[in-house]
Amino acid sequence: MGVSASVNLTINFPTTADLDRRIMDGENAAAERLLALSAAEVPFDVGTLSGSGTVEPATSPEEGASVIYDTPYAARLHEHPEYNFQGGRKGKYVEDPAMENRDELGAIIAKKVADG
Secondary structure, three states: OOOOOOOOOOOOOOHHHHHHHHHHHHHHHHHHHHHHHHHOOOOOEEEEEEEEOEEOOOOOOOOEEEEOOOOHHHHHHHHOOOOOOHOOOOOOOOHHHHHHHHHHHHHHHHHHHHHH
């Protein structure tokens, strides 16, 4: 008399397209968080610069999402941290929060990739 066993194993690895979507979702969520973090540092007079802040969503995992402040003077104010702005606001208002919070932003992306 013999013994017979049958085993079926199913492993559900995400597809490349699914991973790409997860990465882009994570990049978009991290960019939204960065926009919120930068809002506390962006120079503020009447709110034009602050109000121009938006997130340009990722179109591919390689391109990523972008935080954009869209006024004619946004880049000039960003690139001059030596300017004295009121209320403790400052230049490098996107770059500094990105660097200071890189672990948090990376964790946002990692969670989206892991959780789907």
